[in-house]
Amino acid sequence: MAKKKTYEELVRDQSGTLVEQIVTAVVKQKSVDVSFEEEDDQQWAIVKLYKEAEDQEMAIRLQTGDKWILQFGYYDEDDEFIELLQPLAPVEIDRIPQALQKVMRKVLAGEEGLRVPGGLLGR
Numbered sequence: 435m436a437k438k439k440t441y442e443e444l445v446r447d448q449s450g451t452l453v454e455q456i457v458t459a460v461v462k463q464k465s466v467d468v469s470f471e472e473e474d475d476q477q478w479a480i481v482k483l484y485k486e487a488e489d490q491e492m493a494i495r496l497q498t499g500d501k502w503i504l505q506f507g508y509y510d511e512d513d514e515f516i517e518l519l520q521p522l523a524p525v526e527i528d529r530i531p532q533a534l535q536k537v538m539r540k541v542l543a544g545e546e547g548l549r550v551p552g553g554l555l556g557r
Contacts, residue, residue: 441508445518449504450526456483456492457530461556468537469547471495479541480505481534494522494530496538502527533557 445452460466460481468481480495482505491507502522510516527535534555541548 441506441516442518445504445506445520449520449522450529452492452504452506453494453522453526453529456481456494457534457556459483460534461531461552463552465549466552466555467547467549468534468541470541470545477542477545478503479538479547481538494534494538496535496542498542502530531556 460483466481468479471478471480476497478495478497480493482491482493484491489509491505493505493507495503495505497503504520504522504526506518506520508516537548537550537555
């Protein structure tokens with residue numbers, strides 16, 4: 435029987451697949467919130483996908499300096515929220531549609547979130 439992958443292994447080894455899952459879900463939504471967030475000296479634009487049944491949050495975030503990151507959050511056995519961050523390689527970034535990349539860059543530059551139709555982000 436195959437050993438079940440931990441979330442850390444999943445994020446590290448399958449980040450491209452997770453990016454595709456997020457993109458597929460986002461472009462099917464009627465409207466999508468691309469948010470602007472900041473913490474300490476970091477700023478980023480982010481698009482999130484919630485999997486309520488599994489109590490997980492997956493997101494693609496664009497940080498200053500054109501750094502693309504996969505964000506994966508889950509609750510551990512002690513009900514503590516754990517957030518994993520995985521920098522994306524160019525081949526994984528290429529899986530993000532140009533329209534979504536453009537909107538995320540606009541949100542980051544303007545420091546203000548946007549709500550856009552999901553169908554427009556798949557181009």
